[in-house]
Amino acid sequence: MEKIKIFSRFERFWHWTQMATVILLTLTGFEIHGNYSLFGFETSVRLHNAAAITFIILGVITIFWLIVTGQYKNFIPTREKFKEQIQYYTSGIFKGAAHPTKKSFGNKLNPLQRVIYLGLLILIFPVQTFTGLLYMYYHYPQNPIDANGLWFAVITHTFGAFLMVAFVIVHVYMTTTGHRLSTNIKAMISGYEEEPVEENKTENQPA
Amino acid sequence: MNNILQKVTTFLVVLVLPALVLYATVHFGNKRGTPEKIEYQNRADIDKKVDHSEFEILQQEFTRPQDLTAACLSCHNKRDDELMASAHWKWERETTLPNGRGTVTIGKKNLINNFCMAAEGNNGSCMRCHIGYGWEDKDFDFEDPTNIDCLVCHDNTNTYKKRKGGAGMPATAENATKEFPVPDYSYVAQNVGKPLKENCGFCHFHGGGGNNVKHGDLEEAMLNCNRYVDVHMAKEGQDMSCNDCHLTERHNITGRAYSVSAENNNRAYCETCHTDTPHNDRVIDMHNHKVACQTCHIPVYAKANPTVMYWDWSVAGQRDANGNPRTEYDVNHKYSYLSIKGRFVWDDHVKPEYFWFNGTADHYLYEDTISEIPVKINELMGDYSDPESKIWPVKVHRGKQAYDVVNKYLANMKVFAEGPGQGAFWEDLEFDTAIQLGMAYVGREYSGQYDFVETVAYWPLNHQVSPKEMTLQCTDCHTRSEEGRLANLTGFYLPGRDYAKGVDYTGFAIIIISLLGVIVHSIMRLMARPKH
Numbered sequence: 001m002e003k004i005k006i007f008s009r010f011e012r013f014w015h016w017t018q019m020a021t022v023i024l025l026t027l028t029g030f031e032i033h034g035n036y037s038l039f040g041f042e043t044s045v046r047l048h049n050a051a052a053i054t055f056i057i058l059g060v061i062t063i064f065w066l067i068v069t070g071q072y073k074n075f076i077p078t079r080e081k082f083k084e085q086i087q088y089y090t091s092g093i094f095k096g097a098a099h100p101t102k103k104s105f106g107n108k109l110n111p112l113q114r115v116i117y118l119g120l121l122i123l124i125f126p127v128q129t130f131t132g133l134l135y136m137y138y139h140y141p142q143n144p145i146d147a148n149g150l151w152f153a154v155i156t157h158t159f160g161a162f163l164m165v166a167f168v169i170v171h172v173y174m175t176t177t178g179h180r181l182s183t184n185i186k187a188m189i190s191g192y193e194e195e196p197v198e199e200n201k202t203e204n205q206p207a
Numbered sequence: 208m209n210n211i212l213q214k215v216t217t218f219l220v221v222l223v224l225p226a227l228v229l230y231a232t233v234h235f236g237n238k239r240g241t242p243e244k245i246e247y248q249n250r251a252d253i254d255k256k257v258d259h260s261e262f263e264i265l266q267q268e269f270t271r272p273q274d275l276t277a278a279c280l281s282c283h284n285k286r287d288d289e290l291m292a293s294a295h296w297k298w299e300r301e302t303t304l305p306n307g308r309g310t311v312t313i314g315k316k317n318l319i320n321n322f323c324m325a326a327e328g329n330n331g332s333c334m335r336c337h338i339g340y341g342w343e344d345k346d347f348d349f350e351d352p353t354n355i356d357c358l359v360c361h362d363n364t365n366t367y368k369k370r371k372g373g374a375g376m377p378a379t380a381e382n383a384t385k386e387f388p389v390p391d392y393s394y395v396a397q398n399v400g401k402p403l404k405e406n407c408g409f410c411h412f413h414g415g416g417g418n419n420v421k422h423g424d425l426e427e428a429m430l431n432c433n434r435y436v437d438v439h440m441a442k443e444g445q446d447m448s449c450n451d452c453h454l455t456e457r458h459n460i461t462g463r464a465y466s467v468s469a470e471n472n473n474r475a476y477c478e479t480c481h482t483d484t485p486h487n488d489r490v491i492d493m494h495n496h497k498v499a500c501q502t503c504h505i506p507v508y509a510k511a512n513p514t515v516m517y518w519d520w521s522v523a524g525q526r527d528a529n530g531n532p533r534t535e536y537d538v539n540h541k542y543s544y545l546s547i548k549g550r551f552v553w554d555d556h557v558k559p560e561y562f563w564f565n566g567t568a569d570h571y572l573y574e575d576t577i578s579e580i581p582v583k584i585n586e587l588m589g590d591y592s593d594p595e596s597k598i599w600p601v602k603v604h605r606g607k608q609a610y611d612v613v614n615k616y617l618a619n620m621k622v623f624a625e626g627p628g629q630g631a632f633w634e635d636l637e638f639d640t641a642i643q644l645g646m647a648y649v650g651r652e653y654s655g656q657y658d659f660v661e662t663v664a665y666w667p668l669n670h671q672v673s674p675k676e677m678t679l680q681c682t683d684c685h686t687r688s689e690e691g692r693l694a695n696l697t698g699f700y701l702p703g704r705d706y707a708k709g710v711d712y713t714g715f716a717i718i719i720i721s722l723l724g725v726i727v728h729s730i731m732r733l734m735a736r737p738k739h
Contacts, residue, residue, distance in 0.1 A: 009220045010220075013224050016220075016222070020225050020229040021228075033703070034686065034702075034703045040681075041682045041685055041703060045681070046239075046490060047232070047236050049490070050236020051236065053232075053236075054228060054232045058228075093732060094731055094732060094734075096735075139496045139497075149700050150700055155710050158706065158707070158711070158714065159710050162717055162718060166720075166721040170721050173725040173729065176729075189217060190213075
């Protein structure tokens with residue numbers, strides 16, 4: 001086994017803070033949506049609004065960080081090994097095949113992750129932020145633009161929330177698909193991933 | 208050493224810092240602002256009262272109240288001009304109706320309501336609440352300033368009362384009773400001052416023929432109530448008078464009663480004292496864009512005594528076996544049936560109904576034909592998309608009253624006369640004659656055929672504000688429950704109440720599919736696990 005640095009300190013801070021914020025947003029959001037009672041409606045509204053601000057600040061800092069460090073490149077989709085990655089998850093993984101993508105500091109995401117996370121970054125997050133801000137600050141939805149009671153904004157926001165929950169479910173499960181069940185989570189904690197060295201790899205090849 | 212440092216860093220970036228951010232979010236996010244405290248001194252406590260007992264002109268024995276008015280005006284000159292221009296005097300005003308229905312002159316005088324139906328033609332009883340002396344019929348002189356009754360508003364002795372059935376005249380030596388004696392004009396005149404609650408309440412509490420019949424949020428109990436009934440007027444609280452909120456300049460009293468008013472002007476506002484950000488809390492204050500203060504702060508009305516919710520004239524006129532009018536009472540000892548008036552439903556601690564309201568109202572006019580049932584006696588204008596509109600709590604008074612079947616309009620009815628045999632319904636219990644006389648008095652054509660039709664009147668609530676501990680809570684409105692206060696006020700998106708079924712079902716389907724996918728995938732992995 002060899003230890004490879006994958007995640008910087010900032011990325012790990014970003015990830016876990018974002019996780020906490022998203023969980024808070026989800027729990028309070030669905031209470032506001034009327035699905036259950038948890039914190040109480042008023043508390044949920046206040047926490048949702050506050051978490052939204054935290055989320056936005058974190059987002060701004062992260063965008064800055066991604067740009068100045070050049071780490072944004074990790075999210076640029078690639079066709080290379082795209083098929084292989086799908087094949088790995090749909091068949092290889094059951095046969096004990098090796099991961100088609102080798103992780104490194106400059107290449108932390110496999111081709112599937114790149115597409116999904118980019119979608120998250122440029123679709124879900126901005127849409128949720130924009131529709132949420134509309135609801136927080138656009139109190140005269142007729143003037144100057146008639147937003148029809150913000151119906152469209154809230155419906156979009158709700159749908160985004162469902163997608164987010166689905167993402168979290170799959171995302172958490174995917175952490176178990178590393179070399180060992182805990183490999184990926186450990187990497188997000190320590191920053192280092194234990195990757196099998198070359199000779200182990202051949203061992204894992206299907207017979 | 209390096210290893211320890213690494214562990215400390217890890218501990219910091221993956222646990223301590225995110226936890227701090229989360230803590231700060233929750234800590235600063237979940238704070239409710241402290242409401243602004245209003246320092247207010249009642250007007251009655253600010254102004255030094257003139258000692259009217261020192262004026263010689265008031266130290267005489269007045270035999271006619273008109274002479275007293277002349278004495279008042281000899282010092283307070285030109286005040287008669289102000290009063291005679293007011294709706295308290297004219298019982299009508301020129302006003303522009305919404306819906307492009309033009310400019311009309313309307314008021315208590317010539318509008319139909321769904322209580323006793325109309326004032327005109329029933330002057331003896333209804334005009335008791337006019338601020339004049341003896342508006343018995345069309346001959347009343349509206350140009351004579353001595354006809355102004357200064358005392359009904361300015362008596363501070365609480366002894367001056369207008370006689371029942373006297374069209375606004377107090378008792379004279381001929382018709383004085385124990386309940387309504389001849390007023391001691393000299394005593395009253397020497398003790399005048401700004402109107403007290405009792406003065407305003409004399410009429411405004413008793414509209415419709417009894418305490419709290421009409422408004423539901425204005426009644427006798429407010430003369431001496433606790434904070435629960437009315438937080439402003441409570442004896443142990445600020446003990447405010449009507450004109451502390453209904454600010455008055457030169458006899459122009461602010462405040463609008465939309466049972467007779469149509470325009471959005473000269474209103475009395477909570478915001479005048481409380482500002483439009485009184486909670487000092489963004490989330491709550493921003494409700495004021497779309498929700499009137501009254502909506503949350505008047506969670507129920509008729510808190511001390513019941514109010515009439517339904518009045519059915521169609522069953523009036525029944526007589527008992529001996530041919531006498533009869534009376535039934537409900538469990539609260541309020542009359543539920545009167546031969547002279549019909550059937551009543553009273554209620555107390557009533558939850559208001561809620562409507563969009565922009566401060567303008569339409570009114571049913573004499574010439575309007577009935578186009579929908581229930582007939583709207585008045586209609587509060589406004590909707591979600593109108594920036595002027597706010598959600599407002601409303602007492603809705605429903606009724607059933609006489610209309611002309613052929614001409615298809617609501618009827619006037621003569622209900623009052625001083626004695627039987629003059630065709631008044633309350634004396635003779637004959638609908639046809641009463642309608643005929645009522646219509647004739649106001650010069651409307653009556654076909655001779657009447658029936659009864661359902662009507663509805665909207666009374667926005669403003670009084671009986673509850674203490675802050677008793678205001679509506681978020682989930683009184685933000686709920687999917689059918690019992691939600693705003694369950695019937697649709698046409699806009701209300702968080703906690705509304706959702707798009709398609710979006711929610713699709714969303715849950717996506718979540719379930721994700722879960723299933725994860726479960727199936729992990730089972731397959733478990734089964735395929737190479738055994739060592």
